[in-house]
Amino acid sequence: MIGHTPRRTTSVALLIVVLAALALSGCGGDRAAAEGEDPKQVDSTALPEVGKCRNLSHDDVSEAYNFDKYVPCDEPHNAETFGAGPLPDEFKDAGYGDEKVNEWAFSQCRKLLEDYVGSDQSLLMRSMLSHVYFGPSEKAWDEGARWIRCDVVGGGQQGAEYVDLPTTTRNLLKVKKVEDIEDRWMVCATGKTVTSPKVPCSDSHKMRAVTTIKLGEAKDKFLGVEDSKKKAAQYCRGSVNAWLGYPESFEYGYTWFGEKEWKAGNRWAICWAATKE
Incomplete structure (x- = not known):
């Protein structure tokens, strides 16, 4: 059985700033926000905010970018942004949707998620937690936006349906013994x-x-x-x-x-x- 295939996304950075988003100037674009989207995020060139929560669908995570409205993290949600950061200069000329950088993004966000939830790759692959990643819209890319956003979602791992996350997933899997993890977080x-x-x-x-x-x-x-x-x-x-x-x-x-x-x-x-x- 072939598992999850890295999906298409935009180019990404070698350095992703975890829990510290650096503001970039500019927020533009003339595309009208679709239902459920935040107009302030649409076509923005600014770095995404870390620590924000959302409710994402499988259709949402199949896209290269996402501008869904925030929901309070103490209310039901299935996605949490745990990392965001600018691209290094070496990717300034990369094409929108570059596949090689997409593969790198898959690996980098996964490693960051291991650190964030307090897990190794083996345990993470057996859990209900997985990562998705997004970049700017094509219009924002053309205007110079170069960033990546990493979200942890409560599901998706091995095709599991999304479930609600706790207020934060930081250190959720950090335990002395795997048996100490609640069954609701294992797949x-x-x-x-x-x-x-x-x-x-x-x-x-x-x-x-x-x-x-x-x-x-x-x-x-x-x-x-x-x-x-x-x-x-x-x-x-x-x-x-x-x-x-x-x-x-x-x-x-x-x-x-x-x-x-x-x-x-x-x-x-x-x-x-x-x-x-």
Whole structure:
């Protein structure tokens, strides 16, 4: 199964300022705000505000930019902006929607999210938390806007539907033992296949994401589809068997990722165990 593919977005910075947005002058554009959008954000060249919350849909996160209105973070919301920052000079001439920079953005925001929620990549991939990223509109880009915004969303990981987040997700996954994390923040599957709908583990489920395994190192070339699947299946069989305490029989599954994710720095596969819950 191929997991999340890095989606199209605008060029991004090598340096993303977490929890400190530096104001840029100018806020322009003559496009009328669509329903649910904040007119002040539309076509703005200013850096997005960090610490703001929103309610995003799957359609929203498929776009390269987003100007949805803020909602108070102590009210129901499924997205929180945890990082924003300007582009370095090396990207000043990059084209709008540059794919190589898009791959970098996927990797960079993921690393920042690990730090923000207090997790490593393995745990984050088994959680209900994931990141999305946005850049300025094309009009703002043409006017010189060069920034990136990273949001954490309560869902999306392995296709899970979005759920409400707490007032802040800072250090939400920072625990001494994984078992101490509430099940509502861990991802499970409703059926006995990894392609079945994903839900928080606090909901009824038949499979749980229990471990991850590494398929390669940073400088390794993509293994290819068949070799990735074969290695993931082999490694996950042993990993899940150990997690279950070496039972006489067990059921397991695995999620492997494609070449785009590999280029973005994802060298992992997720291992799933069938459960009795």
